[in-house]
Amino acid sequence: MTAVRPTPRVIAVIDRILATLAWTCQAGAALLYLAVTFQSDVWRDNFSKSPMPSLSAWGFSIGMTLLWMTALREEQVHLYNRRTRTAQRKTRIIGHFSVLLIASVSAIDQEDRIGMWVLMGMCVVLSTGTWNAWLRTRMLPDEDQAVIDAIHDREAQQAAAAFDASEKEQRRQRLSAIVSSLGYELAETQTPAVQPADTNHADWAVPSGKHAPLVYFIRNGNRIKIGTSTELKRRIRTLALRAENVALLLKGDRRLEHQLHKQFADLRIGNTEWFAYESPLTDYIADQNRRARKEQAK
Template sequence: MTAIPRPTGNAARIVDRLLLAYTWFAQLVALFVYAVITAGSPIWARMWSDEPLNTTFLGVFAASIAPLWLISLREEQKSFYDRRAHRANQNMSVFAHLAVLFVAALSASTYPNRIGYWFALALFAFNAAATWRAWMRSRFLPAEDQAVIDALQAREDQKAAAIHDASQKELRRQRLSAVLESLGYQLTEPEPSTAPTVHDEPDVRWQIPARKHAPLVYFIRNGNRLKIGTTTDLKRRIRTLALRAENVALLLDGGQPRERELHKQFTDLRVGNTEWFAYEGALINFIADQNRIARKEEGQ
């Protein structure tokens, strides 16, 4: 007897689409309730007779903030795995929702049974917000998978920052050259030096353990930034950072106490409150010295 496999993949997609449809339905129902209560309020006629200009501005605001709420929700959904963009769109959607709700609550205050209208507004607002947050939480990735996306986006940000810095440097050079020419001088470029510097790449290729190991403090590069962290599974850590074994600049024995000591040692180069540091100066010299020591130990 042959068992028929269950269409778990198709079923999961169908359930996901149904939940998404219900989530958006809850938002549209809430918006419809807001619009009905707002449009049916007698406050608009009184305001129009007293201050037509202010009434027009308020009406335009109420009519424009509702599409902004829906657009922000859509952008929040699209940029969910981009944490910075998601946070910005989330803040905008919350602001727009509260603004629409405020206009509806203000309009409901003119009804004879305003308590009932306020209760209805609160009920639909809570249902819309809770449904949306519950569905968005269902999209969460495991922390290690999200870390891969964060690392890739951080790498793209660093590339964009490097391109911007290079373009700004070229613009400054051109402006300085123009100013010097107006004063009768000429800007000359220094000849590149062929002497080795401390910025040369270390020639030690660190071997990555294939399995879990004793705690190691790792120095791993990503462009002009370097991360100092500790792990007992270096191979997996490199993978979660979306980097390669070639990016490992230095390995030292030790766990969190050694890691904290190194963070304190290079605190001037630290990027915010992260474990990333600017790859320059004392940090380059430290890695070069440790690599020289490692080469000597290998030669003995």
């Protein structure tokens, strides 16, 4: 019998149900912690004598709850940005356990404090488990996530380059103002940039349409993807890269690809086809490019 695959509409409904469950568990845990904190005699009895400890505890709980909820939302929005998602997850954990700590201290004066602590512990497990389980259902396969990582890395590099250019211009303007205050004028000299020869690079013509299997090395920042394709131009587009990013092309199929994956296994990033652009991989690419240039020169 052929297995029936769920339709996109059914998948969307299931995702919405899981999202509702995950958010409900988070909100329920937060409300329980806050209720325990605000109803505790630890803070209310001492409020008339010295309100500052009580106000500080309540204010801290509210503030950390807002931080916790904001981090949840940001983690959901930036699910496919590993760096941002990791930072928001850490923030979420800090906020969650900070509110839990105040609630645990507040439950000390209750007769059934052991039961309350057990209940709050169950809330931790349930809220964290449902949230992580829901996010896992939305995760991409490692190879697809590597494409998103490549895009975010490129955006980060572009933003860093723009920031450096802005900083350089601000320094030039500040220096020009100081020089002008001394009665001089800063000469507008431009030194032509000298582009060093890239001994690791060769110009590779990317074939159009279908072609014989090629093992490609395509670079994005400090990473290299080693893969096989019979439609390389199309594959480059799906990676959101350009033909100029191709560092090396070799005639071969998946057998050669797997051999290269084993050869550079120490540089492999997770279970993906991406590798750190470091030696000995850089040496291998440079050597292959030198051979290719020699062949072209004949």
